[in-house]
Amino acid sequence: MSGLSFIAPKTVEEAVRALAAGDGLTKCLAGGTDLLVQLRSGRARPEVIVDMKRIPGLIGISEREDRFIIGAATPGAMISECGPLCRAWPGITEAVDLIGSQQIQGRASLGGNLCNASPAADSVPAVIAARATCVVVGPEGRREVPVEAIVTGPGQTSLRKGELILEFHVPKPRPHQADAYLRFIPRTEMDIAVVGCAVNVTLGDKGVCRDARVVLGAVAPTAVIVTEAAEALVGHWLDEETLGRLDAAARRASKPITDKRGTIEYRIKVAGVLARRAAAIAFKRAGEC
Amino acid sequence: MSKIHVSTVINDDPVEYLCEPQQSLLDVLRDELNLTGSKEGCGSGDCGACTVIVDGRIVCSCLMLGAEAEGRKITTVEGIATGDKLHPVQQKFLEHAALQCGFCTPGFIVAAKALLDENPNPSEEEARYWLAGNLCRCTGYDKIVRAVLDAAEVMRAEAAE
Amino acid sequence: MPHVVISGDISRRFTGGEREFDVEATTFRRLILELDRRFPGLGRQIEEGMAVAIDGEIFQDAYAAPIGEKSEVYLIPRIGGG
């Protein structure tokens, strides 16, 4: 019925050609957990669907001395099963694990979660907090960009025609560096984040924070790196006063909307709460590694 | 638009079919292959009634294209029992009255089997979180969780023999 | 003679506001006929929209339900259910 066609390229070049060809909308298919919902509802009406999963390297996790390399279409369940990654970045793997049900975990990927460009994507704040990059390939070659440079607004990315995300590079933690991700949802599972917060800290002597990144989700058109929140942490222990400043900074950085999932007022309050709670977990972890 | 030819394995049988590009695996199973055990409750991955196992992982078959099944190995609810011998999860669902209307049951059976394959001794909390992607409106989950934990015990005992 | 009360006020339009009656009847069928004779149209209203509680027990569509000399009879809205 539809004018839709489906291809499953076996090489990056083939995929890039397919994505670059034609005038109509082309869509990358990784886990499909967002795309198929959009197809069915008619919100997305692509002419071509390009399945990424048969391209070598798109699925799988490898480890180099200084980084983890995660294929963009690697399903969440595989990420959760990767022991070294779970030990290095529990915040990232927990964030990935929070995306949908176990069934969704069998399919949903970092690449899909990012490129769907929902402000509420769970994995995105955590990978940004870890200062991860992604490798983008396209008709003009290959570039490595910080994850935060990809999403430009709800449903909008900076990817150009013919480009796809190949893999995510996540630097390995330094000594006493650790992360945490928390989100708030009304139920215990299956909801889209009302607010998400990732905190990534490096502790120095006697537990004083040397470096930090705090990233909020679902409180702005894209995930937000809250510099002021990181500044509230750096140079301090995690005492009540620091937590208070962190909470306030997270609230100030939140510019949410009211929708069926939460109100402006509620999201702002919870952003502060989650920042405090995630920081407490990240500090504890950093102190132990 | 021509249809796509797919060769795959379903419940250990080699299967070939033609599907349209937009057809989900669930549509193919139900409408083309007459495997109607997998149910559509939502079509958006929220209810889990269409759960199948693809290459060892559970997925919502409504969120996978039929075309993606090429070369995969798929298990549906129809493939959980061995001949006329029910899987322990199926048997325990019956013994614990873990179904009322039975519509969500196939999805629960497949998801629970996959849980016990991966984790032979889940806690109640682990079972509840694993099954959170399967909605049941009838039972309040109590008897379902009991059935799954009891099946785990039976399977552990069988494995120990 | 059994004492009959129409519970609620939905039948007011037939009875002019009257809600309690003494009715000579030994069955529900007789009671309906008698009330419809007094208030034309009320019989159909009772049959289609009401249940009867005779001495605390609820009957629906039961012409033969027996009514005793001292029975307490309430006509209440019908009940369905989910």
Add this chain to the structure above:
Amino acid sequence: MTFIGKDLKVVGTRPIRPDGVDKVTGRANFGADMTVPGMIWGKIKRSPHAHARILRIDAEKALRLPGVKAVVTAADFPNIAAEEAFAGEAIMDFRDLSRNCMARDKALYDGHAVAAVAASTPAIAEAALELIDVEYEVLPFVIDVEKAMAADAPLLHGELFTQGIEPKPTAPSNIAKRINFTKGDIEKGFREADVVIERRYTTRPVHQGYIEPHACVATVAADGQCSIWSSSQGHFMVRQYCAHLLGIDIANIRAAAAEIGGGFGGKTLIYVEPVALALAKKSGHSVKIVMTREEVFRGTGPAAGSVIEVKLGAKKDGRLTAAEVTLKYQAGAFPGSPVGPGCMCALAMYDVPNANVTGYDVVCNRPKVAAYRAPGAPNASWGVESCLDELALALGLDPLSLREKNAAKDGVKAVHGPTWQNIGYAETLAAAKAHPHWRAPLGAGQGRGIASGFWFNIGGESTASVHVNEDGTVVVATGSPDIGGSRVSMAMMVAEVLGVAVERVRPIVADTSSIGYTFLTGGSRVTFATGMAATEAASRVVDELKKRAAVIWEISPEAVEWRDGMAYPAGQNAGAFEPLPLAEIAFRSARTGGPISAEAAINAQGPGAGFGTHICDVEVDKETGAVKILRYTAIQDVGRAIHPAYVEGQLQGGVTQGVGWALNEEYIYDKDGRLENPGFLDYRIPVASDLPMIDAVLVEVPNPRHPFGVRGVGEVPIIPPTAAVANAIYRAAGVRLRDLPMSPPKVLAAIDEEKG
């Protein structure tokens, strides 16, 4: 004939349901699982507007699409005059039902069906929908119940005049009906009170949330004979309503009951069946229609949203002196909210000397409400059971003791009139008091709530037939769709009467041409009413078996006794014969008079009131407003549990739906009156990880009307949870929530407001 108080062998045990294996292996056939040769696919086009006049429908482009076989609109259905009939929980008007299935003149809610198409594939049908051009004149709409009651509200129906007001109003209104119940002298009652609490509670519409979307396959033969396969709570209801809506003789429709994937009241109506029939007639093909989840939310159900105003007066010792309740219920697009039962249930649990209950049935631009588990009662009890808790706190009394002090008992006159008989409310309170849960210690930030619920339950028409097979096995056929395991209960009751093992009895749900009329599966009636018919049919079979034994033994039937599945001579005078097992009599049935079978067609009366009391522990996260259910105990008088596991399941499932209603479930509309959350992602029903185990405690106060003492059980358990949760939240966090759902933002706002 009664088995109450007797030693029973089958009833009360937990056999495996005979339809179970098909359900765990994927073989069971639900609504959407049926395929018939030559079948095509129907899809329904729905209004995107909350309220709009339909000016023109142009299907020409759709009909030109290859593969499209037919398009129908309201013009293809008879224009039915107003005619009331009893259906589901309310009086229903077939004119309204017809217009709900297919809008005529006006679309009255977002999702209202305006046209339908049938095509050779689902994808073509989908594409054709977009080619049907509907021109609308968009009208002002109203969704909120109190706004709909306002004098200046947009009117849904120009011809609707409020019933129950004298003199008859001269202007039309959205208030379809006002009803009122009074007892004693309300003003005197409040004058006598030491404490008076007056509060206002509100609820949003919620959906029944069955996991199986509505589905059917309809066939119309050239000679007018029709068959319908559909998922419903009553295939006789489907037959009757379709016949009425389409002007078909009932004898020309054969309706079969698919396995039904949940209903909870939401499948006591028809939506897709008459549309599929109309498409089948017009196209000459069998037509299958399967709703999407979005259609289910936009076009079916839900339960009424409501405003509940409660004023309670009591003496210092807790004795209630007066109660005044006002209920305003959304009916949706057509009259018929369950406000009547709501009014009767509001105070039914209590012995209140002076009371005044008023209800309003209000139309608004939302889907027409459908029955939902104890229709009307959860809304009313949400208000009354919360207010009682507030009263208990004001009086410094334990909320359980307050309920005990005022509990309705046998001999007490209910506010709606009748004097209670054989009720077990006090027994549920006593069981709650004795339960370890009631005294278990609580941690910081945790609280415990209690609330009760009442539902009438119903009886009604049921037919059952019992056949003895040649080998002594037995078939019991009924006309009740099995929504939660009722087949096994039928087999158990028949097995008990016949004295055979339950595995020897096969229960089936017969189609409308194979068994006598049976009212739908709803009102918690099947195990009661259809069970009564099955028991009666089995008893008649026993009489016949005794006669056959008498023929074999050449003695009088009165001299034969039936025990444990065998005929015995009754005493020594009857003669000395070896007992004759059922199988032996069955084997010889041809020689003793032919096949052995019996049918019972009854209208069951005296269903037995149902009462329940729930205890709930919660923990509140005071920084996010999240509420966690820690422990839950549901206690209910069930009369007699035939299959206790399925009775417990009814309690556990009802509780879970009630918890969903309490915490997260609600219809959310945008500013244009469109439903914003028509899916399970944002219509948040409880998931497995949201709940603890639910302790179901069965209290058995037998219902003397039923041979085994059964009372309906399915509906009561959804009533107490909302208030039980709210009462627990108050004790955990010190805030009183009066607007459902008690979602995290509302709980947090209340906590922050309390902090000041």
